[in-house]
Amino acid sequence: MKTMDLQELEKRFQEKIDKEIKIEPNDWMPDEYRKTLIRQISQHAHSEIVGMLPEGNWITRAPNLRRKAVLLAKVQDEAGHGLYLYSSVETLGADREATIDDLHSGKAKYSSIFNYPAVTWADIGTIGWLVDGAAIMNQVALCRCSYGPYARGMVKICKEESFHQRQGFESLVTLCNGTPTQKAMAQDAMNRFWWPALMMFGPSDDESPNSAQSMKWKIKRFSNDELRQSFVDATVPQAEILGLTIPDPNLKWNEETGHYDFSPINWDEFWQVVNGNGPCNKERIEARTKAKEEGMWVREAAMAYAEKRALKKTA
Amino acid sequence: MSNREWPLWEVFIRSKQGLNHKHVGSLRAPDATLALENARDVYTRRSEGISIWVVESNYVHASDPSDADSLFEPSDTKVYRHPTFYEVPDGIKHM
Ligand SMILES: [Fe+2]
Numbered sequence A: 001m002k003t004m005d006l007q008e009l010e011k012r013f014q015e016k017i018d019k020e021i022k023i024e025p026n027d028w029m030p031d032e033y034r035k036t037l038i039r040q041i042s043q044h045a046h047s048e049i050v051g052m053l054p055e056g057n058w059i060t061r062a063p064n065l066r067r068k069a070v071l072l073a074k075v076q077d078e079a080g081h082g083l084y085l086y087s088s089v090e091t092l093g094a095d096r097e098a099t100i101d102d103l104h105s106g107k108a109k110y111s112s113i114f115n116y117p118a119v120t121w122a123d124i125g126t127i128g129w130l131v132d133g134a135a136i137m138n139q140v141a142l143c144r145c146s147y148g149p150y151a152r153g154m155v156k157i158c159k160e161e162s163f164h165q166r167q168g169f170e171s172l173v174t175l176c177n178g179t180p181t182q183k184a185m186a187q188d189a190m191n192r193f194w195w196p197a198l199m200m201f202g203p204s205d206d207e208s209p210n211s212a213q214s215m216k217w218k219i220k221r222f223s224n225d226e227l228r229q230s231f232v233d234a235t236v237p238q239a240e241i242l243g244l245t246i247p248d249p250n251l252k253w254n255e256e257t258g259h260y261d262f263s264p265i266n267w268d269e270f271w272q273v274v275n276g277n278g279p280c281n282k283e284r285i286e287a288r289t290k291a292k293e294e295g296m297w298v299r300e301a302a303m304a305y306a307e308k309r310a311l312k313k314t315a
Numbered sequence B: 001m002s003n004r005e006w007p008l009w010e011v012f013i014r015s016k017q018g019l020n021h022k023h024v025g026s027l028r029a030p031d032a033t034l035a036l037e038n039a040r041d042v043y044t045r046r047s048e049g050i051s052i053w054v055v056e057s058n059y060v061h062a063s064d065p066s067d068a069d070s071l072f073e074p075s076d077t078k079v080y081r082h083p084t085f086y087e088v089p090d091g092i093k094h095m
């Protein structure tokens, strides 16, 4: 009897999904759907927040006031993105602080790209162009996610992201039209960020076992490999305009498929970084943990003050 | 880690004079003053609004989605509540 009910609920749920009806927080949903979303949205939120670290590091060293104001605005946006996403994860009944503690304990992941350091100013332009570019490719697809709060958050985020990529590209145009040293700096950044940017789309389709279910639930609309290919196709002409060489000897336009072919990805490196052994994993988590621990007294003081004032009001 | 979390607030924004406040999302803040300030920073970085309301989420009462049929279905069948239900003779204009 009970299992029949569950089957019926699941059937109706899938019918809604198939009819493109959004799922809202109080609607019935399968446990696995909820869990998948909590995992995905909280990891997305963590990525926005951790992503502020490599760029935030350059705010005080931006080459001029315009670039500094732009970088500040971009990093502030990323904080906003993290907040929209933590709010949407809360609509699923998840405890926001628990998801953050999972990040700090290493239980929860975030985008592996942020475990690479930003060592030169050209890295900042490259991050905007390639990293935000790849994130946009992913996030545009997520605007049509079946879960309402996530989809709405993505729409807002995508509107804000478009300047992130442009400002990065603009900064690289300047470097690439600059001195040979500046151009070489841009090429060096490209060499280091190209492959990690491609890894941002996640493992190959045949290596991501949960993908099929996510596609069926319309959490995902395109597979990892499809999105990666779209990114490569969109980015190669941009690199040509910059006059930068993509560090892949096998990158070649394929007349037959209408796409660029590219070399296989070094998945060993990807898994190394995902599993905590990238160049900056330790540093990133330490910075986040420290921010929470050392900022805790502010949170507590603000709460104590609010409670005291509320008491005074009722007295 | 903290014994008590900041409460959750729902944020409503009036995008321009003459329009309703519309729900845009939520955030956590210790009190209404900081909820308004945080809402300003989180939800109006690009001139999205000229006025903000914040309401502690605890005070929002929502209808149950499983009641949706019984609540809203009755109005679906009352087509005579719409002007298009009525036929008017050809010569009549502006009614
Ligand atoms: Fe972002």
Ligand SMILES: [Fe+2]
Pocket (backbone or CB within 6 Å): A078, A132, A135, A161, A164
């Ligand atoms: Fe961004």
